[in-house]
Amino acid sequence: MSESRNTSDIWVAIACGAVLIVIAGFLSSYAARQSSLSLAQKVDAAIASPARRSTWTTIREGYVLGRAVPKKGHASYVVAARRFDGEYRAIAEVDADGSVLRMVPIGGSNGFVYGKRLGVLFARASKGVASADRSPLDAPLEPLVVSMLETIAALERSRTEALDADGKK
Structure with a gap:
């Protein structure tokens, strides 16, 4: 008698686990x-x-979290760079070849020194002009900016190539 009760308890536990997994999937x-x-x-x-x-x-x-693509207009990428004193979050609007048209800081991005400097470096990189404004923070942050911009460019090029390939079929 106790063996059949233990077996039914096990099946009830398995059924409850399956229900919880389905609920977790929906949530x-x-x-x-x-x-x-x-x-x-x-x-x-x-x-x-x-x-x-x-x-x-x-x-x-x-550093790219995701992409927002409108029906008309340029795609935008959300980037987030974490540093030891905070996080820089921004939206990069890009054209079809992946070059950044502009960066818009979002959230609590401006509250720390690295975030402010990243904003300056992104603005400089998106405009493609050299600036006399230099900081000791530029050396450790420039590779981060270059990495973000290269990742964004590669993602946008692959997206537009996939769209072009779908259009030619």
């Missing part, structure tokens, strides 16, 4: 959709383009 899917919607709206608000409705794609490659 995870819902959270991902809400996060995508929230990030796309945040990008659209920061870019301040009229009637821009973007679709969000989570990427998480290097």
Whole structure:
């Protein structure tokens, strides 16, 4: 008698575990959709383009968190660079070849020294002009900026190449 009771207890535990896994899957899917919607709206608000409705794609490659692509207009990438004293978050609006048109800081990005300097370096890099404004912080931060810009350019080129390949079929 006790052996059959133990067997039924095991099956009940397995069934409860399966139900919990299904519920966790639904909650995870819902959270991902809400996060995508929230990030796309945040990008659209920061870019301040009229009637821009973007679709969000989570990427998480290097410093790039994801991409917002509107029906019309330029794609935008959300980047985040963590340093020991804070995090720099920005939205990079790019053209079709992946070059950064402008960077818009978001969130609490301006509260620390590295964040302010990263903003200056991104502005300088996106405009493509040399500046007399130099800082001792530039040396450790320039590789980070170059890495972010190269990652963004590669991701945007691969996205536009995939779109071109789909259009030729």
